[in-house]
Amino acid sequence: MAETLARATTDLATVGVASPRVDAELLAAYVLGVNRGRLPLIDTMRGDELRRFRELVARRARRVPLQHLLGSAAFRHRDLAVGRGVFVPRPETELLAGWGIERIRPGATVVDLCSGSGAIALAVADEAAPGRVLAVERDPAALAYLRRNAAGSAVEVVAGDVTDPDLLAGLRGAVDVLLCNPPYVPEGTAVPVEVADHDPHAAVFGGADGLVVIRPVVALAAVLLRPGGVVGIEHDDRHGTQVPDLIRADGRFTAVTAHDDLAGRPRFTTARRT
Incomplete structure (x- = not known):
């Protein structure tokens, strides 16, 4: 051996x-x-x-991803089914999930945008005591994995596009915690073979500056969150000032805070709805 x-x-x-x-x-x-x-x-x-x-x-x-060969990816306390057509969740996203979990009070309404495999939503459902958890994904292939992973859980799967301003219209002003790991890598950025050849392009790249999806997510968060509700958005390590500035410029948030990952690189930004 x-x-x-x-x-x-x-x-x-x-x-x-x-x-x-x-x-x-x-x-x-x-x-x-x-x-x-x-x-x-x-x-x-x-x-x-x-x-x-x-x-x-x-x-x-x-360079077929290890997770594709194993058929699963570990995320916090779960193993999630993954494969071609869905983004493989990364360890750094566990930090964003953990931040959200710490702020969820019993009975809270939580939304996970750009949910992919459902990693964040399922971690929230497992580790906190929310009243509702909604996982939003638009891609049909990713939705299939999301539904598979969410089967038997309390997570509600929603087929929807985060760039649609009418998404989750029935929850306007009612969401307590909104989390999002969107596509954010700027187009043309060199990425590992495993990512370039196997992760869905639309789940990785976020336009020329990497902010094409993040901009509407900020606007949607402002509409969905209740006063005092919080948002956390993962982003590229080059967005350490850009995403906080975008959120501040919206004018409907306070307590805008940039967070680093374990390697000391800018990784996600959080804020509170005024």
Whole structure:
């Protein structure tokens, strides 16, 4: 087993996979049907297992996302079904979800815009005590994953476009917490192969300046939030001043605050509805 993992790690490192050893171990654990921590207790793979493992390593070497190969992505306390057609949730978004969860009072109404796989909405439903959680997504392929992940939960799935000013018209002035991880990478930005070839373009790129979706999200948040309600919007690390300035310029928010991720890069901005 040690030699098999070492060879896979070398193969993945050679093509530039960022975490070759971890990926090799996760693929091995997946094939064997065990927790990654049990791998040191396993001496070898059987023939069929070894063939399957090598196939998966070869696909990962072609930069197919690890989460697509495993069929799931971890987000806070959940494993979410993901695959082609839906954005793979990133660890940095857990910070935005956590910020929102800390501000949700029992019975609150929470909206997750650009929900994708439903990562934020499901974390909110799991970890807080909201009265309602609505997850909004427009893309049909992403909606299929969102509905699959939300099945059996309290999350209400809404097919809708966040650029529509009439979206969720029945909730105007009634939302307590609004969270959004929109497409925000400026067009033309170089991104990893896993993102460029496998994440949906529309879920990654937000126009020439990366703010094409964020602008209407700010306006929609101002309409949906009750007085005193709060909004959190994730953004590109180059938007550390632009997004706070956009929110301030709207004129309907106070307590505009920029937040960094764990690497010290600007990552999301929050504000309170006046």
